Amino acid sequence: MESSSSATDLLKKVRKIEIRTKALSHQIFAGEYHSAFKGRGMAFSEVREYQYGDDVRNMDWNVTARLGSPYVKVFEEERELTVVLLIDVSRSGLFGTTVRTKRDLTAEIAAVLSFSAIINNDKVGALFFSDKVEQFIPPKKGRSHLLHIIREIIDYKPSSDGTDIGEALRYLTGALKKKCTAFMLSDMLDVDSQGNPRYEDALKVAANRHDLSVIRVCDPREQSLPDIGLVNIKDAETGKGYWVNTGSRRMREAYSKWSAELDEKTVTLLNRHRIDNIKVQTCDDYVKSLIGLFRGR
Numbered sequence: 055m056e057s058s059s060s061a062t063d064l065l066k067k068v069r070k071i072e073i074r075t076k077a078l079s080h081q082i083f084a085g086e087y088h089s090a091f092k093g094r095g096m097a098f099s100e101v102r103e104y105q106y107g108d109d110v111r112n113m114d115w116n117v118t119a120r121l122g123s124p125y126v127k128v129f130e131e132e133r134e135l136t137v138v139l140l141i142d143v144s145r146s147g148l149f150g151t152t153v154r155t156k157r158d159l160t161a162e163i164a165a166v167l168s169f170s171a172i173i174n175n176d177k178v179g180a181l182f183f184s185d186k187v188e189q190f191i192p193p194k195k196g197r198s199h200l201l202h203i204i205r206e207i208i209d210y211k212p213s214s215d216g217t218d219i220g221e222a223l224r225y226l227t228g229a230l231k232k233k234c235t236a237f238m239l240s241d242m243l244d245v246d247s248q249g250n251p252r253y254e255d256a257l258k259v260a261a262n263r264h265d266l267s268v269i270r271v272c273d274p275r276e277q278s279l280p281d282i283g284l285v286n287i288k289d290a291e292t293g294k295g296y297w298v299n300t301g302s303r304r305m306r307e308a309y310s311k312w313s314a315e316l317d318e319k320t321v322t323l324l325n326r327h328r329i330d331n332i333k334v335q336t337c338d339d340y341v342k343s344l345i346g347l348f349r350g351r
Contacts, residue, residue, distance in 0.1 A: 067208050068201060068204055068205050068208065071161060071162055071165050071204055071208070072165065072201065072204070074162070075162055075165035075166045075169055076165075076169050078166055078169075078341065079166055079169035079170045079173060080169075080173065083166055083169075083170040083344065083345070083348070086170075086344075086345055086348040086349065087167075087170035087171070087173075087174060087348060088174050089348065090347075090348035090349070090351045091135060091137075091174075091235050091265070091348075091351075100127075100128045101114050101117050101125050101126070101127055101128065102125065102126065102128055103123065103124065103125055103126075104118075104123075104124035104125060104126050105126075108126045109126075112126045112127045112128075113125070113126055113127075114126060114127050134175055134176060134177070135171070135174070135176040135177070135234070135235050136176065136177045136179070136193045136230070136232070136234040136235065137167070137168075137171040137176050137177065137178045137179070137193065137234065137235045137236075137237070138178075138179045138180065138181060138193060138226065138230065138234050138235070138236045138237075138264075139164050139167065139168070139178070139179070139180045139181070139203070139236075139237050139239065140180075140181045140183065140222050140223075140226065140236060140237065140238040140239065140240070141160060141164060141180055141181065141182050141183070141207055141210075141239055141240075142160070142183060142184075142217065142219075142222075142238075142239060142240030142241065142271075143157075143182045143183065143184055143188060143207075143210050143212045144183075144184040144185070144212065144214075144215065144216060144217040144291055145184075145212070145215045145290035145291050146217065146241055146243055146290050146291055147160060147241070147271075148290060149273055149275075149276075149290060150273055150336050151273055151274065151275045151336070152273065152274065152335075152336045152337040153336065153337065154336050155336065156241060156271045156272070156273060156336060157207075157208075158208075158336075159271050159334065159336050159340065160207065160239045160271050161204060161207040161208050162340070163239060163269060163271070163334065163340055163344065164180075164203070164204070164207055164237075164239055165200075165204050165207075166340075166344065167237055167344075168200050168203060168204070169200065172195065172196075172197070172200055175195070176195075176235075177193035177194055177195050178193055178194070178195070178199070178200060178203065179191050179192050179193030179194070179203075180203045180206065180207070181222060181225065181226060181229075182206065182207075182210055182212070183217075183218070183219075183221065183222035183225075184212040184213075184214040184215065184216055184217060184218070185214050185215070185216030185217055185218040185221065186213075186214055186218065186221055187221060187222060187225045188210070188212050188213060188214070189206070189210070190225070190229060191203055191206070193234075215290070215291045215292070215293070216291050216292075217240075217243060217244045217291065218244065218252075218253075219238075219240060219242065219244045219251075219252070219253040219256070219257075220244075220252060220253035220255070220256035220257070221256075222238075223238075223253060223256035223257055223259070223260040224256045224259075224260075226260055226264065227256070227259055227260050227263055227264075230264070233263065233264055233265065234264050234265070235264070235265045235267075236260070236264045236265065236266045236267070237266075237267050237268075237269060238266065238267070238268045238269065239269045239271055240268070240269075240270065240271065241270060241271055241272055241276070242268070242270050242320050243316075245316065249312070249315065249316055249319070250319060251319060251320060251323050254323055257323070257324075257327060257329070258327055261327045261328070261329050266329050267329065267330040267331065267347065268324055268329055268330070268331040268332075269331070269332055269334060269344075269347070270320070270331065270332070270333040270334070271334055271335075271336075272333060272334070272335050272336070273335060273336045273337075274335055274336070274337055276313060277310065277313045277314070277317075278306070278309070278310045278313070279298070279300045279305075279306050279309055279310075280300060281300055281301055281303075281306065282300050282301075283299070283300060283301045284297060284298070284299050284300070284301070285297070285298055285300055286298075317333075330347060330350060330351055331347075332344070332346060332347045
């Protein structure tokens, strides 16, 4: 009985997200998406006779020799794209102190991107990762395929708890040889003991091969703590608990400073490798942020 109830609740969640995000995709994002993510390749279309002003680099010398007059190759932009969503399903995504968790927000944004891609006749795939690649859904077209991805985002239970962004990026680079449009949806909380991002090498390689954008999904309490006295804070990924005196102004300021420095390091790294990125919080309206991402390209 419980499993049947769970399945019903899941279908309701999927349907709710579909109704909201499909409308947004049709009304707002389809045009923005189309303008921002045009076909990147050029496909051979036909051969025709040379005309004044044609680029001589496109001469088809074989046809020219055979017919005795100059011919050129004509190319058209490949409109169809392959879109891959890199979804962080580590346990930190279950955190949320406002109207939704980071996982819920990730599911909505992923759905908007997916419906926008489908409207433009693009293929969509998904890669779920924690501190390993949990699941890879190869790119395909169609509503049923899209709803399968959304259902997995909402209900996926990772077999591991941590985060390894570099592992996900390396898998993407190895799995897709042709250039794709990739969106990473993650809080990007994957740092070494000095607070530096651990994934730069893999990020650089992936960004050189694919059209990569990063959407950082965060919660306001990850940037600052309220004054609520002595509380026990548990790390969702390691399971370790810590007693923190939020009543201490010095402690709150130190926490905010650490968070701001980590934020700055992440943005600096992404900008260094010319990766389009935005930050969306669980309390925010992500519509403006996504439009800003598209128009900023």
